[in-house]
Amino acid sequence: MDFLLHSLGDALRLIAAFDRDLLGIVATTLRVAVASTAIAALLALPPALLIARREFPGKPLVLSLLRSAMAIPTVLIGLLVYAFIARNAPLGGMRLLFTPAAIVIGQVLLILPLITALAHAALQQRAALVYEEARLLGASPRAASWQVLVESRLGVTTAVAAGFGRVISEVGIALMLGGNIRGSTRTITTAITLETSQGNFARAFALGLVLLALVVLIHLFLRLRNEARAA
Amino acid sequence: MDMAAAEGILARAPSSAAGPDSGRTPPEAGAPLIAAQGLSFAYPPHFTIEIASFTLRAGERTALVGRNGSGKTTWLRLLAGLERPGPGGCCRHRAGLRLGFLRQNPYLFSGTVGGNLAYPLALLRLPRAEIASRVAAMLERIELAPLARRRSDELSGGERKRLALGRALIGKPEALLLDEPDAHLDRRSRSVIEGLLSTSPAALLFATHDLRFAHRLAREVLHLRAGRLVPGTPENVLSGRAVEPSGTSAGARIRTSGGLTIRVGHPPEPGEARVTIDPRSLVVSREAFDSSMQNQFPGRIAAAHEENGNVWLEIALAGEVLTAIVSRGSYERLGLNLGLPVVVSFKANAVEIL
Numbered sequence: 001m002d003f004l005l006h007s008l009g010d011a012l013r014l015i016a017a018f019d020r021d022l023l024g025i026v027a028t029t030l031r032v033a034v035a036s037t038a039i040a041a042l043l044a045l046p047p048a049l050l051i052a053r054r055e056f057p058g059k060p061l062v063l064s065l066l067r068s069a070m071a072i073p074t075v076l077i078g079l080l081v082y083a084f085i086a087r088n089a090p091l092g093g094m095r096l097l098f099t100p101a102a103i104v105i106g107q108v109l110l111i112l113p114l115i116t117a118l119a120h121a122a123l124q125q126r127a128a129l130v131y132e133e134a135r136l137l138g139a140s141p142r143a144a145s146w147q148v149l150v151e152s153r154l155g156v157t158t159a160v161a162a163g164f165g166r167v168i169s170e171v172g173i174a175l176m177l178g179g180n181i182r183g184s185t186r187t188i189t190t191a192i193t194l195e196t197s198q199g200n201f202a203r204a205f206a207l208g209l210v211l212l213a214l215v216v217l218i219h220l221f222l223r224l225r226n227e228a229r230a231a
Numbered sequence: 232m233d234m235a236a237a238e239g240i241l242a243r244a245p246s247s248a249a250g251p252d253s254g255r256t257p258p259e260a261g262a263p264l265i266a267a268q269g270l271s272f273a274y275p276p277h278f279t280i281e282i283a284s285f286t287l288r289a290g291e292r293t294a295l296v297g298r299n300g301s302g303k304t305t306w307l308r309l310l311a312g313l314e315r316p317g318p319g320g321c322c323r324h325r326a327g328l329r330l331g332f333l334r335q336n337p338y339l340f341s342g343t344v345g346g347n348l349a350y351p352l353a354l355l356r357l358p359r360a361e362i363a364s365r366v367a368a369m370l371e372r373i374e375l376a377p378l379a380r381r382r383s384d385e386l387s388g389g390e391r392k393r394l395a396l397g398r399a400l401i402g403k404p405e406a407l408l409l410d411e412p413d414a415h416l417d418r419r420s421r422s423v424i425e426g427l428l429s430t431s432p433a434a435l436l437f438a439t440h441d442l443r444f445a446h447r448l449a450r451e452v453l454h455l456r457a458g459r460l461v462p463g464t465p466e467n468v469l470s471g472r473a474v475e476p477s478g479t480s481a482g483a484r485i486r487t488s489g490g491l492t493i494r495v496g497h498p499p500e501p502g503e504a505r506v507t508i509d510p511r512s513l514v515v516s517r518e519a520f521d522s523s524m525q526n527q528f529p530g531r532i533a534a535a536h537e538e539n540g541n542v543w544l545e546i547a548l549a550g551e552v553l554t555a556i557v558s559r560g561s562y563e564r565l566g567l568n569l570g571l572p573v574v575v576s577f578k579a580n581a582v583e584i585l
Contacts, residue, residue, distance in 0.1 A: 126338070129338050130338060130340075132313060133334075133337070133338045133340075134350075136311075136313075136330070136331070136332045136399075137350055137351040137354065137398065137399075137402065138329075138351050138354045138355065138402055139354050140354075143354060147340065150340075150341075151340060151341055
């Protein structure tokens with residue numbers, strides 16, 4: 001217990017001192033997570049909208065595949081992407097392995113099904129109705145689709161936030177594809193792994209606290225914004 | 232004729248692409264706006280909706296009546312291009328037709344009442360000032376001006392309907408299809424909506440349950456049963472003339488064009504009159520009997536079909552055919568049958584003047 005408290009005290013001191021190394025890790029983490037989430041959201045929302053709006057044969061199958069895909073282990077995606085971008089792999093020439101871009105690729109794949117499935121759940125109830133109503137009032141297909149997202153914005157932001165929460169806290173992809181390179185691909189989660197294995201518990205704790213704070217802050221921000229919009 | 236095929240809403244060019252103020256010449260009265268031939272839509276276990284031939288022309292107002300499940304909504308949706316018809320049929324809209332559609336349960340966008348009215352105008356990228364003035368004018372017409380900043384989900388049912396109609400009308404549609412615009416309305420909303428529709432220059436096709444509403448607004452009333460138009464007047468609409476009260480006979484009467492003299496509860500306006508009698512308020516018996524009912528006519532069962540445990544009887548009287556609905560049980564107990572002579576009775580108060 002003493003050890004825990006001691007580490008915690010050191011951790012708080014590190015955070016208070018704005019340790020440069022620590023700030024750099026936080027910045028990398030945020031950059032990668034924001035990029036992954038933004039790209040995944042852009043890729044996931046159009047199909048989510050289409051699935052929500054249309055009936056087609058095989059729709060239940062598509063939905064259950066999406067839901068299963070939500071549970072894919074991060075290390076499996078890490079392995080798959082690795083197989084494609086390793087030095088002597090098909091896309092090896094692009095020199096992506098152990099770059100932030102590699103992490104982004106893996107994380108996008110990780111949360112694509114998650115955001116698609118959650119956004120579909122949020123949209124399905126009204127998508128067809130809103131789309132049709134907007135079209136009848138003169139909206140272009142694009143404007144009508146936008147209106148569908150606007151009308152279900154609470155659920156859609158929740159879906160995207162869930163994706164963000166998943167990528168910012170995952171370690172498998174960041175470690176396998178990023179390589180935990182200091183100053184380049186070291187993220188909070190990979191740093192925690194490293195510091196713990198090296199016995200630097202105070203730094204590990206400090207990073208953990210920062211990660212926790214980030215997740216809580218983002219959650220609070222979204223909630224407050226949603227409540228402000230709903231009011 | 233310059234017409235674009237409507238192949239479902241996805242294929243349809245946005246109706247408002249030309250914009251309401253683009254100076255395009257409005258359709259001349261009588262110009263076909265929507266023309267449908269051989270449209271069908273199957274509800275596999277039940278029945279098929281069929282629109283053998285229908286044309287909505289500029290300046291026309293047509294009502295579609297029929298009971299729940301008779302296919303009114305599907306008719307409207309097929310004509311609007313919202314449902315993909317079965318093979319073989321075609322539904323053409325006048326090129327660039329500005330089509331409005333009011334659902335039975337309209338979807339209002341989140342946000343304010345004013346925001347909902349502004350939506351179609353904002354899509355046209357009209358100047359802000361023009362949007363504001365047109366929204367303000369429409370708010371007055373739908374009598375929601377004090378609620379302009381109210382959130383749309385705080386409105387009552389009648390207010391919602393008025394707002395949805397205002398939103399459908401604000402883009403100045405040339406044709407407007409409405410699914411039960413008069414259903415479940417408070418008195419004020421009903422009169423606002425009826426006022427808006429009766430003054431709208433748009434060609435109207437609306438579904439309703441209320442025959443009086445249908446006849447007040449529309450010149451033509453179509454009767455739908457089991458997805459198909461059925462010929463003749465829907466549900467006992469009789470036209471005739473008021474009979475001048477004379478010496479001995481008390482009470483108001485109407486003589487129909489078919490030669491039937493019907494006693495009515497309230498004196499009609501002199502001259503032309505149209506009345507309707509709810510098929511449920513007709514009493515069918517094998518023989519005449521003495522009762523408080525002032526109308527009693529002998530006739531013959533000309534047709535009978537069963538629907539949902541009730542039997543719809545078409546009873547041929549001298550010169551008129553009346554539809555009566557009796558339960559399956561009564562039909563059997565009375566031993567009714569095609570061709571059988573029966574007596575139809577109904578109260579003077581059951582006759583509604585349209």
